[in-house]
Amino acid sequence: xxxxxxxxxxxxxxxxxxxxxxxxxxxxxxxxxxxxxxxxxxxxxxxxxxxxxxxxxxxxxxxxxxxxxxxxxxxxxxxxxxxxxxxxxxxxxxxxxxxxxxxxxxxxxxxxxxxxxxxxxxxxxxxxxxxxxxxxxxxxxxxxxxxxxxxxxxxxxxxxxxxxxxxxxxxxxxxxxxxxxxxxxxxxxxxxxxxxxxxxxxxxxxxxxxxxxxxxxxxxxxxxxxxxxxxxxxxxxxxxxxxxx
Numbered sequence: 001x002x003x004x005x006x007x008x009x010x011x012x013x014x015x016x017x018x019x020x021x022x023x024x025x026x027x028x029x030x031x032x033x034x035x036x037x038x039x040x041x042x043x044x045x046x047x048x049x050x051x052x053x054x055x056x057x058x059x060x061x062x063x064x065x066x067x068x069x070x071x072x073x074x075x076x077x078x079x080x081x082x083x084x085x086x087x088x089x090x091x092x093x094x095x096x097x098x099x100x101x102x103x104x105x106x107x108x109x110x111x112x113x114x115x116x117x118x119x120x121x122x123x124x125x126x127x128x129x130x131x132x133x134x135x136x137x138x139x140x141x142x143x144x145x146x147x148x149x150x151x152x153x154x155x156x157x158x159x160x161x162x163x164x165x166x167x168x169x170x171x172x173x174x175x176x177x178x179x180x181x182x183x184x185x186x187x188x189x190x191x192x193x194x195x196x197x198x199x200x201x202x203x204x205x206x207x208x209x210x211x212x213x214x215x216x217x218x219x220x221x222x223x224x225x226x227x228x229x230x231x232x233x234x235x236x237x238x239x240x241x242x243x244x245x
Contacts, residue, residue: 033047
């Protein structure tokens with residue numbers, strides 16, 4: 001696998017734009033689903049299908065530049081495995097959070113809603129928090145298992161498929177991403193989350209990421225370092241961790 005040599009400024013721009021598209025995709029498809037149907041199950045199906053397909057495309061768009069993290073937990077776990085410096089991981093996280101907020105505001109604007117409307121959708125029950133631990137753990141296992149078993153070319157589709165499925169098998173509808181949790185506060189729509197629920201979600205997601213570190217090491221003990229931007233096939237410019245500062 002080739003090492004991505006893009007300067008940090010370009011990688012941060014890719015993370016910002018990818019995160020913005022992700023938030024606009026999740027929230028926009030939720031708004032559209034709510035407008036098109038009164039059936040909650042159908043709304044969730046439409047939201048999940050759009051997110052799964054769109055995430056696949058977004059990873060392919062921006063992954064060759066930054067690795068397509070769009071998720072602070074992915075960046076933190078990558079840093080834990082040595083694939084990303086701590087400084088760069090913190091910069092990635094800032095870009096991801098800013099991007100998700102921008103995407104939420106943009107989604108509101110595309111549907112002629114108030115640019116910022118704070119969500120009143122409370123989600124942080126014990127069951128939802130457990131679901132976020134599981135959703136995040138599963139996402140990280142998909143990403144890093146594929147990286148450590150030389151199956152990175154399948155990862156964009158696998159990540160999209162996992163998130164689409166996790167909308168349904170988790171009670172929280174699988175946020176699995178602290179940046180998207182923050183962004184979704186700014187839209188009082190089908191896909192929103194109340195600010196009071198966000199800290200619990202973020203803690204649960206970090207717990208899921210920590211569990212993933214241990215499980216990846218236990219399952220793939222012969223691989224000392226993960227492929228840092230693992231969701232992109234190496235033919236498209238993915239990278240190996242060892243040579244990154």
